[in-house]
Structure formats: structure tokens, C-alpha cells
Amino acid sequence: xERVMFVRQAENGSCRLTRLAERHLVGQARKGSExxxxxxxxxxxDRLFAFVWRILRDHEESEDVCQExxxxxxxxxxxxxxxxxxxxxxxxxxxxxxxxxxxxxxxxTGGEMDFGExxxxxxxVSECLAESEEARRLKNRxxxxxxxxxxxxRAAVLLFYREGMSCDxxxxxxGIPMATAKSHLHRARGHLxxxxxxxxxxxSQLRILRETAS
Amino acid sequence: MxxxxxxxxxxxxxxxxxxxxxxxxxxHAHQLSCxxxxxxxALLEACGDVIALDQCEPRLSASFTDRVLxxxxxxxTGRPGPWGRRVLLVGSPIAAAASIALAILLILxxxxxxRETVIAGADDGGVVAVPKQIQDMLQKSSxxxxxASARIELQRTPQMPPVxxxxxVFAPVVKQARDTLAGARxxxxxxxxxxxxGFADPHEKLVAQWRSAQAGSASPDxxxxxxxxxxxxxxxxxxxxxxxxxxxxxxxxDPL
Numbered sequence: 001x002e003r004v005m006f007v008r009q010a011e012n013g014s015c016r017l018t019r020l021a022e023r024h025l026v027g028q029a030r031k032g033s034e035x036x037x038x039x040x041x042x043x044x045x046d047r048l049f050a051f052v053w054r055i056l057r058d059h060e061e062s063e064d065v066c067q068e069x070x071x072x073x074x075x076x077x078x079x080x081x082x083x084x085x086x087x088x089x090x091x092x093x094x095x096x097x098x099x100x101x102x103x104x105x106x107x108x109t110g111g112e113m114d115f116g117e118x119x120x121x122x123x124x125v126s127e128c129l130a131e132s133e134e135a136r137r138l139k140n141r142x143x144x145x146x147x148x149x150x151x152x153x154r155a156a157v158l159l160f161y162r163e164g165m166s167c168d169x170x171x172x173x174x175g176i177p178m179a180t181a182k183s184h185l186h187r188a189r190g191h192l193x194x195x196x197x198x199x200x201x202x203x204s205q206l207r208i209l210r211e212t213a214s
Numbered sequence: 215m216x217x218x219x220x221x222x223x224x225x226x227x228x229x230x231x232x233x234x235x236x237x238x239x240x241x242h243a244h245q246l247s248c249x250x251x252x253x254x255x256a257l258l259e260a261c262g263d264v265i266a267l268d269q270c271e272p273r274l275s276a277s278f279t280d281r282v283l284x285x286x287x288x289x290x291t292g293r294p295g296p297w298g299r300r301v302l303l304v305g306s307p308i309a310a311a312a313s314i315a316l317a318i319l320l321i322l323x324x325x326x327x328x329r330e331t332v333i334a335g336a337d338d339g340g341v342v343a344v345p346k347q348i349q350d351m352l353q354k355s356s357x358x359x360x361x362a363s364a365r366i367e368l369q370r371t372p373q374m375p376p377v378x379x380x381x382x383v384f385a386p387v388v389k390q391a392r393d394t395l396a397g398a399r400x401x402x403x404x405x406x407x408x409x410x411x412g413f414a415d416p417h418e419k420l421v422a423q424w425r426s427a428q429a430g431s432a433s434p435d436x437x438x439x440x441x442x443x444x445x446x447x448x449x450x451x452x453x454x455x456x457x458x459x460x461x462x463x464x465x466x467x468d469p470l
Contacts, residue, residue: 032290034283041279050271059272066274070282071289142264161265167230186226192261193254 017043022086030077041070044087048094051158055098055151065101069094084172091163091173095155102151138199145195152176153188160185216240221251229258 017025017040025043028036045066052069053062072093073080080089146154155174159165165173171181216224221244227233228241245252 034287037286038279038283041282045274045278045282049274050269053271063274063278066278067282067285071285074286075289138260139264139268139270142261143268143270145261146265157265161262164266182226182230185230189226189229189258189261193258196257196261199257 017086019085023082026077026080026082026086029074030080037074040086044090045070047087047163048090050162051091051155052094052098054146054158055095055154056101057147061101065094065097068097085169087163088165088169088173091159092175095174098155099151141196141199142192145192148195149188149191153184153191156181156184157188215247216244218244218248218251221245221248222254225255225258228255229262 022040025036025040029040048069049062049066052065053059056062056065069090073086073090080086146157149157152174156170159170159173160167167178167182167185170185171178174181174184176184221241224233224237224241228238233241241255245255
């Protein structure tokens with residue numbers, strides 16, 4: 001099997017499976033092929049981990065959730081409908097597991113969880129940012145603002161921008177009506193706008209920021 | 215020309231990619247003249263770009279895929295097979311019944327039943343079995359109806375502890391077992407007694423009876439004392455028909 005045929009380059013540089021490849025691999029994995037399962041894991045693990053980590057902000061917990069999400073997806077492959085993307089299904093499972101973890105965290109902390117107080121990523125985050133000091137500062141501020149969003153809003157934003165999902169697909173992934181998904185997205189933008197108000201006076205700075213981000 | 219307020223309302227639809235070309239043109243025209251709206255929209259677009267492209271999240275450990283696949287392998291092979299499922303199907307109800315029985319044994323000892331209390335309080339000296347409720351009733355209204363001695367005796371009677379449910383359930387079984395054991399002991403005792411009194415060697419008694427019959431007036435005790443069994447065995451005399459040596463002992467013996 002020529003794996004290259006089934007992989008396309010996504011806009012953000014990551015390799016993504018085409019729909020045809022995905023169906024083929026899911027079919028093989030359903031028959032018990034470990035090689036197909038490995039390909040599916042390799043194709044989705046980084047994206048799923050980034051999404052989960054953005055919500056949980058804990059490396060070990062995020063790895064556990066990703067592993068659990070893959071295992072659950074594989075154990076119920078028979079019920080998977082090929083109408084949907086495997087990634088959508090996987091992100092749905094991952095998101096629900098994230099919510100479970102957040103609820104458990106809330107129970108353990110014994111009170112209301114302030115999602116705005118999630119610790120920042122630390123020095124390893126800044127290492128991979130752009131060279132420009134100003135651009136790095138702006139990016140950090142943006143991620144801080146994203147971290148202050150509620151989990152559904154954060155998930156909606158990540159799925160929209162990072163995964164390139166439509167509002168319909170976001171609603172499907174998060175298990176909510178499309179109007180609610182749109183509402184999450186719009187409210188998230190509103191929060192970002194108010195959090196970052198006054199940060200950038202000159203829009204030319206933003207152009208530089210966009211160029212360094214890409 | 216649209217106002218800043220209208221332009222801000224269009225931001226979301228624009229960023230969602232749902233704005234019509236005509237409204238897009240209106241928005242762009244407004245941005246050319248309004249620096250504030252231009253900066254705000256640029257900020258939102260920059261946020262989108264940073265979220266989409268700035269992959270600053272930590273990386274998964276290198277062994278992640280192997281771990282997932284080994285866990286999956288365990289998940290697949292660790293499932294019970296058809297035989298295992300069958301065992302579960304059969305075993306589950308048994309386990310459930312055992313659990314319920316255990317729960318009853320653990321919980322119900324706290325439930326105590328009042329049983330009949332035997333009191334010795336009648337004037338004629340007999341033993342009367344009085345239920346606890348009736349006993350309470352008697353205690354309350356016995357001033358006039360009961361004699362003084364009966365009342366004193368009633369007060370002296372120690373209150374028996376209430377019976378546990380477990381005792382009530384198992385008491386008949388224990389009683390049956392005790393009766394069976396007592397019967398077996400009695401039978402063993404009978405056997406021993408018979409063996410000691412001649413059951414072990416009926417020949418001797420029969421020969422004694424025969425010789426006494428032959429001797430006529432001779433006493434059985436003397437005959438028995440003069441019996442020579444070695445001689446008897448050697449000459450095989452005509453024995454009388456075999457009869458039970460001791461009728462009552464044979465009746466009492468009941469090996470079953």
C-alpha cells in the first residue's frame with residue numbers, strides 16, 4: 001500500500017489522511033490489522049494531543065486521555081459510520097474525556113474551577129515561538145487569552161482554527177446544536193477581543209505577527 | 215457606507231466565511247476609512263492565525279503509539295472468549311444469589327425476633343410458655359389478676375435474650391442434625407451392650423439353652439459355666455434352630 005497516496009499536506013504543515021485513506025484504514029483496523037491501527041494513531045495523535053492539552057493543560061493527563069480516546073475508538077469501530085470522519089469521532093471522544101477530567105478535577109479541588117487560573121505552559125512553549133521578541137510577547141498574550149476561555153469555547157476555537165472544522169462539524173464533535181457551537185465561537189472571539197484590547201495599536205504589528213505565526 | 219457598529223456585527227460572519235461578497239466589499243470599504251475597526255479585525259485574524267499555526271504544545275512521548283497498540287492488544291486478547299462468556303452467564307446469577315445470601319446473613323442479625331419466653335409462674339408449679347407480648351401484657355395488668363407468688367416468680371424469671379433471625383432459620387437444621395447424631399450414638403451403645411451380653415457369640419447362649427433343655431432340671435447358669443466351646447466346635451453336635459438370643463435387644467437395634 002502506498003501510504004503517500006493517502007496522505008495530504010494540511011495547511012498548517014501536518015500530514016492528514018484523505019477520506020479514502022481513512023476509510024481504508026478504518027476498514028482494515030476493524031478486521032484487526034495492527035498496521036492500520038498504527039497508521040491511524042500516527043495520523044491523529046499529535047492533533048488530538050494538542051487539542052486535549054489545550055483544554056487540560058497537563059501533559060500526563062492529556063496523554064492518558066489520548067490513549068483512552070484511541071482505545072475507545074478502536075473498541076467501538078464496529079459502530080463507527082463511514083459517513084463521518086474518523087478525526088471527528090476521535091475528537092468527540094477526546095473532548096468528552098476532557099470534560100470528565102475537568103469535572104473530576106473540580107471535585108478534587110472541592111469547589112468551582114477557575115479556568116482562568118490554569119498555569120501557563122512554561123518555558124518550553126516560548127522556545128518554539130517566533131524569533132521576534134515582540135511577536136513572542138503577543139503570541140503569549142493571545143494564548144493566555146485563549147486559556148481563559150471556558151472549555152467549550154476553547155474547544156470551539158481550537159476546532160475552528162486549528163482543525164479547520166465548520167460550525168456544523170464543531171457542533172457534531174462537541175455534541176451540541178449548531179447554533180450553540182456558533183455562539184461558543186462568537187463569544188470566544190468577543191472574550192479574545194476584550195482581553196487583547198489595547199494590546200495592539202498599530203495593525204502593522206499584527207501583520208508582522210501573522211507572518212511570524214505562519 | 216456602514217457604521218462601526220454594523221461592521222463589528224459582521225466580524226463573526228466574516229471570520230466564519232459566511233458573509234456574502236457584497237457585504238464583504240462593504241466591510242473592506244469601511245476598514246479603509248476606520249483604523250479602529252481595521253485593527254480589531256486584524257487582531258481577531260491574528261488570533262486565528264496564531265491558534266491555527268503556532269503549534270507550541272508539548273510533544274507526545276515517542277512510545278505513545280506503541281503503548282496504545284499494546285493496550286489495544288491487551289484489550290482484544292483480554293476479553294473473555296465464548297467459553298468465558300458462558301461461564302460468566304452461568305456464574306453471574308450464582309454469584310448474585312451468593313451475594314444476596316451473604317448480605318442477608320450480614321444485615322439480618324440486627325433484626326431480632328421476640329420468641330416465646332418460658333416462665334415458671336403458675337400457682338400449680340407447672341411451666342407455662344407465654345409469648346413475650348402476652349408476658350408484657352401480664353406484667354402491666356397483673357396486679358389484680360395474678361396471684362402474688364406468680365407475680366414475684368414472674369419478676370424473678372430472667373428475660374431470655376431475643377433470638378436472631380439466623381438462629382431462627384438454622385435452629386431446625388441444627389436440631390435435626392443433633393437428633394441424627396444422638397440416634398447414631400444410641401445405636402453404637404446398643405451394639406456395645408449387645409456385644410457384652412452375648413450378641414458377639416450367640417453360639418454360647420444357644421448351646422447353653424440346648425444343654426439346659428437336655429439336662430432338664432439343671433440350672434442354666436451351671437450349664438453355661440460347664441460349656442466347653444472347644445469341644446463343641448470339634449464335634450459339631452445337633453444345634454437347635456437359630457433364634458434371636460435377645461428379642462428386646464434385637465428390636466431396639468436399628469442400624470438405620
